[in-house]
Amino acid sequence: MSSKVAVLECPHYDEDKIKKTILKGFEFIGRPDVKDKRILLKPNLLMPAEPHYAVTTHPAIVEAVGEILLEFGAKEVLIGDSPGNALSNIDNLYRRTGMLSLAEKKGFKLVNFSREGIIEVENPNGVVPTIPLSKVVRSVEYIVNLPKLKTHNFTLITCAIKNIFGTIPGFNKSKFHSIAPGPKEFSRLLVEIFNAVRPSLNIVDAIEGMEGDGPSGGTPRKFNRILMSYDGVAIDAVGGWMLGYKPDEIYTTKIAGDMGLGVPSLDDIEIFGSKLEELFGADIKKVLTIHNVLEKVSSPMLSFLSKRLVKLIKIYPEINDDKCIKCEICLRSCPKRAISRVEHKMKIDYRKCISCYCCHELCPQRAIVIKRNKLAEILWLARD
Ligand code: SF4
Ligand code: SF4
Known part of the structure; x- marks a missing residue:
């Protein structure tokens, strides 16, 4: 089995440039079938922070993806996330991260994961017996995962798999840290959540990510790239590589590969747009836990x-x-x-x-x- 990952140069958050870059990426990974579908865009909106802090997915990426999918025939574009702080004011989160003005400008719909209710999804033989997902996840026909490439002080990196943790609304996220206190078991739980959600497409904001004490206390770091793949495990293998890790050093990538959810081996990933050896983050400031x-x-x-x-x-x-x-x-x-x-x-x-x-x-x-x-x-x- 092999997977395709587009790793395309894009040095700025310029909407036209981002759109052209993403369209080029679709030529390589294949055009998504979104005709007449309701789409959920799931950016990383960890906390209410303006885009220049490089903590959250930049609105220019969200905008370009939403526009392209509408041009491809999508019926409706929704944007949603559940921030780390369960008591966070969601309106303030959407305003400060730039999602509110984007939604108003483009006619995208902002959804509140907590308000829409929870659906318990069976998780046989998992870390938890059921996974409490936001109902929004099951109400759409297509999910686009829009992570930000960052170091993470618990899971080492946050990219496609970790970003899906945000589909768990409210206090359940912190409860899961108690149930699975170590990084290995917590990573298994993250993979199980990823498996329950199975985003259709992953597009990573790696124009500017983060190094050091990520995912919020580190230093913004320019990677000048957008990553695209239908395989969330393969995109995490490449993203981790850009942050200076081999795929088997990252629990989430390794566990997801072992579970057959995608391709974790860089040898089996077809990369377009960049050379793998040039992407390795040898000088990245990693986290230390x-x-x-x-x-x-x-x-x-x-x-x-x-x-x-x-x-x-x-x-x-x-x-x-x-x-x-x-x-x-x-x-x-x-x-x-x-x-x-x-x-x-x-x-x-x-x-x-x-x-x-x-x-x-x-x-x-x-x-x-x-x-x-x-x-x-x-x-x-x-x-x-
Ligand atoms: S340490 Fe940070 S989060 Fe905690 S009370 Fe102080 S400012 Fe708020
Ligand atoms: S358990 Fe420790 S590290 Fe985790 S939130 Fe509480 S004080 Fe912070």
């Missing part, structure tokens, strides 16, 4: 590490009181209720913390930083 420190340490070294020593590796969220505005988003988003407000300060109870980094991901002030102790840094440097 407790889990990937342990994964990366070579086995002889691991045998040296007693359980006690492992416990001495610390990679933890820390709140910067000077930046904190006490909005309590972290408190409400923490799956383990490890954050509380004590005498006008936000405090983390590290005995409860499971290092999911949701608080870091969702803090609107970037007031939460990921700290590493010396041992974590040494192990990271010794990983190769």
